Amino acid sequence: MAMDVPRELEFIASLRRLAGDPAARNLLDDAAVIEFGGKQLVLTHDMLIEGVHFLSADPPEDVAWKLVAVNLSDLAAKGARPIGVLLGYGLIADGAWNEAFVRGLGEATAHFEAPLLGGDTVATPAGTPQALGMTAVGEAGERAPSRSGASEGDLLWVSGTIGDSGMGLAIALGKIEGPAALALRYRRPTPRMEAGRALAPLVTAMMDVSDGLLIDSSRMGGASGLCVELELQNLPLSADLLHTVGEKRQTRIGAATAGDDYELLFAAPRERSGRIRALSAALGLPFTIVGRFGTGTGLTLTDGGEPIPLPSSLGYEHRPA
Amino acid sequence: MAMDVPRELEFIASLRRLAGDPAARNLLDDAAVIEFGGKQLVLTHDMLIEGVHFLSADPPEDVAWKLVAVNLSDLAAKGARPIGVLLGYGLIADGAWNEAFVRGLGEATAHFEAPLLGGDTVATPAGTPQALGMTAVGEAGERAPSRSGASEGDLLWVSGTIGDSGMGLAIALGKIEGPAALALRYRRPTPRMEAGRALAPLVTAMMDVSDGLLIDSSRMGGASGLCVELELQNLPLSADLLHTVGEKRQTRIGAATAGDDYELLFAAPRERSGRIRALSAALGLPFTIVGRFGTGTGLTLTDGGEPIPLPSSLGYEHRPA
Numbered sequence: 001m002a003m004d005v006p007r008e009l010e011f012i013a014s015l016r017r018l019a020g021d022p023a024a025r026n027l028l029d030d031a032a033v034i035e036f037g038g039k040q041l042v043l044t045h046d047m048l049i050e051g052v053h054f055l056s057a058d059p060p061e062d063v064a065w066k067l068v069a070v071n072l073s074d075l076a077a078k079g080a081r082p083i084g085v086l087l088g089y090g091l092i093a094d095g096a097w098n099e100a101f102v103r104g105l106g107e108a109t110a111h112f113e114a115p116l117l118g119g120d121t122v123a124t125p126a127g128t129p130q131a132l133g134m135t136a137v138g139e140a141g142e143r144a145p146s147r148s149g150a151s152e153g154d155l156l157w158v159s160g161t162i163g164d165s166g167m168g169l170a171i172a173l174g175k176i177e178g179p180a181a182l183a184l185r186y187r188r189p190t191p192r193m194e195a196g197r198a199l200a201p202l203v204t205a206m207m208d209v210s211d212g213l214l215i216d217s218s219r220m221g222g223a224s225g226l227c228v229e230l231e232l233q234n235l236p237l238s239a240d241l242l243h244t245v246g247e248k249r250q251t252r253i254g255a256a257t258a259g260d261d262y263e264l265l266f267a268a269p270r271e272r273s274g275r276i277r278a279l280s281a282a283l284g285l286p287f288t289i290v291g292r293f294g295t296g297t298g299l300t301l302t303d304g305g306e307p308i309p310l311p312s313s314l315g316y317e318h319r320p321a
Numbered sequence: 322m323a324m325d326v327p328r329e330l331e332f333i334a335s336l337r338r339l340a341g342d343p344a345a346r347n348l349l350d351d352a353a354v355i356e357f358g359g360k361q362l363v364l365t366h367d368m369l370i371e372g373v374h375f376l377s378a379d380p381p382e383d384v385a386w387k388l389v390a391v392n393l394s395d396l397a398a399k400g401a402r403p404i405g406v407l408l409g410y411g412l413i414a415d416g417a418w419n420e421a422f423v424r425g426l427g428e429a430t431a432h433f434e435a436p437l438l439g440g441d442t443v444a445t446p447a448g449t450p451q452a453l454g455m456t457a458v459g460e461a462g463e464r465a466p467s468r469s470g471a472s473e474g475d476l477l478w479v480s481g482t483i484g485d486s487g488m489g490l491a492i493a494l495g496k497i498e499g500p501a502a503l504a505l506r507y508r509r510p511t512p513r514m515e516a517g518r519a520l521a522p523l524v525t526a527m528m529d530v531s532d533g534l535l536i537d538s539s540r541m542g543g544a545s546g547l548c549v550e551l552e553l554q555n556l557p558l559s560a561d562l563l564h565t566v567g568e569k570r571q572t573r574i575g576a577a578t579a580g581d582d583y584e585l586l587f588a589a590p591r592e593r594s595g596r597i598r599a600l601s602a603a604l605g606l607p608f609t610i611v612g613r614f615g616t617g618t619g620l621t622l623t624d625g626g627e628p629i630p631l632p633s634s635l636g637y638e639h640r641p642a
Contacts, residue, residue, distance in 0.1 A: 007412070007419075008444065011423070015408070018423065018427045018437045021405060023405065024405070024437060024439055034404060036460070037362075038358050039358040043407060043439065045439060045456055046441045047443045048443075049411065049443050049449075053443070084342060084355070086366040088409065088454040091332055098328075102332070102336060105339060115340065115341065115342035116339045116340040116345060117342060117355070118350075118364065118365065121333055122369075122370050122373060124452075125450050128370075131368075133368065133452075135407060
């Protein structure tokens with residue numbers, strides 16, 4: 001990464017000063033939400049850069065899938081169903097790569113019922129890392145949850161398991177050996193579309209976990225003007241992950257800071273827990289309470305109830321939203 | 322340009338096979354048009370790549386302006402008013418450049434009343450040409466003209482003057498000397514928002530001239546299943562342009578193939594000419610008849626009524642839409 005974090009945060013702060021429209025949600029949310037024709041239109045744009053967000057050796061079909069998945073994950077966090085996607089594609093010299101990318105795009109847009117609506121294909125100078133952009137458009141229900149709605153005492157939940165994708169990346173990089181299922185979580189993330197739509201009426205705040213559970217939790221807390229207390233022992237880890245690296249504190253901290261999970265992180269009052277558990281059972285997708293919101297600011301981490309220091313990095317900081 | 326045209330056209334053809342949704346307009350249009358909440362939502366995405374679509378030496382404020390302008394120009398061609406834009410920004414190491422870009426973005430979004438709604442800022446590897454993406458969202462009136470609606474006998478019109486921006490680029494490159502007004506047309510194009518909205522109910526087809534009058538006219542003809550006859554002597558050229566390069570056939574061919582005009586190209590039945598001229602007077606913007614549609618296919622060029630051969634390049638071919 002050529003970028004130092006302060007410069008990026010400064011840049012985003014100056015963009016924020018431009019984004020005065022209420023639909024922009026002060027650029028603090030995963031997506032813009034616009035009232036249009038009496039409905040809620042949701043718009044999000046994410047880029048993937050070769051060498052930053054994907055590896056040059058990643059199969060192009062998987063890169064296409066990931067581009068669709070990370071964008072749709074932002075729609076899921078607003079409880080929106082996809083209407084379609086627009087693609088920004090920097091054509092590279094490797095024709096077979098381009099072709100395989102289109103194949104993967106076709107698979108993903110069909111799988112998630114998010115048809116390709118348009119976009120732009122541009123020539124890029126030889127040797128340039130590939131730059132991919134996608135805009136996803138969706139329709140939310142009556143409520144499109146924001147990051148900022150959590151209340152004191154709300155519980156913090158996360159869907160699925162976390163850390164698998166981070167471990168999958170380590171496997172893809174040849175750093176460790178592990179099961180193919182983990183590599184698949186990295187290469188083919190699954191945005192939680194159905195869960196997002198079903199949860200939207202029940203939650204006070206929702207976002208996706210893209211940069212790491214710790215950093216994304218602290219962002220939800222910050223946006224809601226509350227502190228977040230997170231219990232490390234409650235993190236939902238997969239059997240594959242535990243089998244690969246073993247049950248220890250560092251495993252849990254690694255999982256909570258790895259990012260690329262594309263699970264849903266949401267806040268809800270304690271009394272809705274029964275309905276949320278029933279929904280989890282109906283969807284066949286675990287929802288796990290990992291923390292709670294309190295008065296104050298910042299993030300507190302406990303391990304078996306004992307406060308522990310925060311790791312030096314809470315997750316990826318290079319992404320604004 | 323690292324890209325050969327056939328590869329790009331092949332890629333777009335394979336994308337087209339994915340884009341079965343009617344809103345995608347078969348990827349043959351400037352923008353996707355979606356019926357949403359009883360209204361017409363218009364979406365477009367364009368990218369600018371350093372060294373391809375702008376020069377490394379271009380002032381960053383102007384690059385930002387251009388990014389907004391080229392996207393809004395696609396909305397103008399659908400007769401849409403802007404709702405807002407989403408930005409995809411590859412942050413570079415030059416902090417002053419990033420800052421100046423935000424300044425230009427602020428100017429453009431304020432000028433065109435197209436607020437920044439969201440987007441993504443990503444780190445890019447050092448030395449990478451800058452990749453910028455923008456999605457513009459707009460609302461069209463009852464009719465959002467397509468490229469494909471022209472009928473036999475319709476006249477082909479263009480707004481403003483053409484070729485100024487191409488000459489401005491030559492000036493910016495130091496290839497020729499010329500007035501600052503032409504350089505400004507290249508650096509700060511003006512999308513025809515108001516004209517687009519006013520014309521939409523009167524035209525049978527409309528698009529913007531981004532790649533060159535000849536290629537864009539032939540695309541409108543192709544999409545409409547008609548041939549286009551274009552008269553070189555009718556092209557609206559500015560006094561600045563004529564003064565800079567002189568009145569000769571090559572000046573007119575150069576202007577018709579240079580691109581980056583961001584004028585409106587539209588088709589209308591002959592009997593609407595009076596209303597179109599009245600609109601031109603009301604807007605203070607010239608609309609000029611440059612050709613007509615006939616049965617058949619392809620593009621025919623005449624110079625003072627005499628058929629002349631087509632130039633080897635009709636304009637930029639690297640952009641799909």
